Amino acid sequence: MEHDFDLKKLGMTEEELFSPVAHSDLESEKITAPRYSYWQSVFRVFFRKKLNIVILSVLALLIAFAYIYPMVTEYDKFGELLNPDVKHLSPRAALEYYGGNLRYMLGTGAAGQSTFDAMWNGARISISLAFICGAINMTIGVLIGAVWGFSKKVDAFMMEVYNVLGNVPYILLISVLLMLFPPTFWTMVFALTVTGWLSIAYQIRIQVVIIRDREYNLASRCLGTSTGKIAMKNILPFMTSVIVTLLATEIPSYISYEVFLAYIGRGISEMSLGRLIFEAESSMVTPGWQFEFWSPVAISAIITVVLYVVGLNLGDASDPRTHM
Numbered sequence: 001m002e003h004d005f006d007l008k009k010l011g012m013t014e015e016e017l018f019s020p021v022a023h024s025d026l027e028s029e030k031i032t033a034p035r036y037s038y039w040q041s042v043f044r045v046f047f048r049k050k051l052n053i054v055i056l057s058v059l060a061l062l063i064a065f066a067y068i069y070p071m072v073t074e075y076d077k078f079g080e081l082l083n084p085d086v087k088h089l090s091p092r093a094a095l096e097y098y099g100g101n102l103r104y105m106l107g108t109g110a111a112g113q114s115t116f117d118a119m120w121n122g123a124r125i126s127i128s129l130a131f132i133c134g135a136i137n138m139t140i141g142v143l144i145g146a147v148w149g150f151s152k153k154v155d156a157f158m159m160e161v162y163n164v165l166g167n168v169p170y171i172l173l174i175s176v177l178l179m180l181f182p183p184t185f186w187t188m189v190f191a192l193t194v195t196g197w198l199s200i201a202y203q204i205r206i207q208v209v210i211i212r213d214r215e216y217n218l219a220s221r222c223l224g225t226s227t228g229k230i231a232m233k234n235i236l237p238f239m240t241s242v243i244v245t246l247l248a249t250e251i252p253s254y255i256s257y258e259v260f261l262a263y264i265g266r267g268i269s270e271m272s273l274g275r276l277i278f279e280a281e282s283s284m285v286t287p288g289w290q291f292e293f294w295s296p297v298a299i300s301a302i303i304t305v306v307l308y309v310v311g312l313n314l315g316d317a318s319d320p321r322t323h324m
Contacts, residue, residue, distance in 0.1 A: 038237070038320070046317035052310070059306045062299075066123040073103065075121050077271065080112030087112045090288045107291045109280065118276055119295050123303065125272040129185065130254040130307075133192045138247055141197040145204025146231050149212060155205070162202055165195050174257065175266045188261075188268045192254055200246055207242055211235050241319040248311020252304040259300050273300040 046052055080086050086108050089097060094104035094114075106115040148158045177191040211217070212235065220230050261267050262274025263281070276296040283289035316322060 041320075042314075042318050045322050046314055049313070052313050055306055055309050055313075058302075059310050062123070062303055062306065063127065065120050066127050069120045070117075070124055073117060075114070075117040077109075077113045077118065078111050080108075083112055088283075088286075088289050088292070091291060106295050107289075109292050110283075115292055115295050118271065119273075119299055122271050122273040122276045122296055123299055125185065125268075125270050126255050126258055126274065126300065127303065129188060129192075129258055129272070130251045132189055133196065133254045134247060134251040136189070136193045137197040137200055137250060138243065140193075141200025141246075142204055142243060144197065145201035146208055146236070148201055148205040149208025150227055150231065158201070158205075162198060165198055166202070168195070170195070171257070171261070174261060178261070178266050178268075183266070183268050185268055185270050188258065192257060196250075200250070203242070203246060204239065207239050208235060211238055238320075241315050244311060244318050245315030248308055248315055251311065252308045255300060255304050255307075 086094075086097060087110060089104070089108040091105055091107045094107045095101070098104045103114045103116055106119070109115055109118060144158070148154050173195060174188075174191040177194070178187060181187045181190075208231075212230075217230055217234050220234060255273070258267065258272060259274035259277060262272065262278045265278065267274045267278060269275075273296045277293065277300070280289075280292040280296070283292040284294070
């Protein structure tokens with residue numbers, strides 16, 4: 001009697017309270033867990049360190065100056081060439097001569113040009129060179145490295161190519177190409193990318209060989225999953241941190257190569273940072289002229305270090321093991 005009273009109180013029949021539930025395989029596999037976003041976790045780990053925020057802000061400021069400042073100012077290297085009073089001025093003398101104009105805070109060069117303006121115009125060329133070469137080499141290197149690691153026929157052929165080209169000094173190859181072709185910006189891009197992707201592809205190949213034979217990949221093969229899908233879904237996500245770390249070392253190295261080649265007289269014809277350093281070499285030991293040499297040296301060093309640190313820390317943050 002008490003049971004009947006409870007049912008009437010609830011306003012439901014016994015059939016409604018005890019009805020069978022349909023079984024669904026799809027619903028049974030659903031788990032109750034918070035949604036996980038890989039890249040949200042990457043940026044959360046990256047920005048957790050205040051040092052990364054500071055370094056990233058410095059990088060953004062450098063890139064903004066390198067690309068925006070030359071657009072809003074008119075830089076003409078030979079605009080003051082016929083004025084002997086403005087050549088090789090120290091920062092103090094240049095500020096006094098130009099009435100405190102901050103464009104001359106670093107003095108003037110051999111042609112009377114602003115060292116500050118020349119530095120940022122050169123930084124724009126060098127940074128553009130580094131980013132273009134990095135994009136080309138990483139794209140080719142990752143794609144070829146992935147195929148290299150999967151296919152045994154490609155592996156046998158590419159190992160021979162790597163053993164031959166990998167033993168050719170990189171600087172020597174770039175120098176020869178710059179001697180054979182006009183030393184322009186795109187010649188330098190070609191010289192840095194013609195074999196620059198090879199070492200990246202080899203490192204990607206090593207990672208693919210390590211990951212491809214793991215149990216879940218063998219299971220995917222047994223189930224008939226295509227090689228391309230295994231590479232895109234099962235392997236490349238695990239290599240994100242490796243790719244970002246490689247990129248962190250590659251991009252600054254292109255600026256270093258460009259500066260070094262220009263310093264030894266094998267640089268490009270455009271007024272990049274390396275070209276500025278090469279032309280101001282004699283100013284390094286001349287009293288009052290040192291800013292002409294050390295300004296592009298300092299900015300190239302700062303850009304290289306900041307790019308490397310940001311990329312390396314982003315590579316650490318992209319490792320899924322740091323998301324725990």
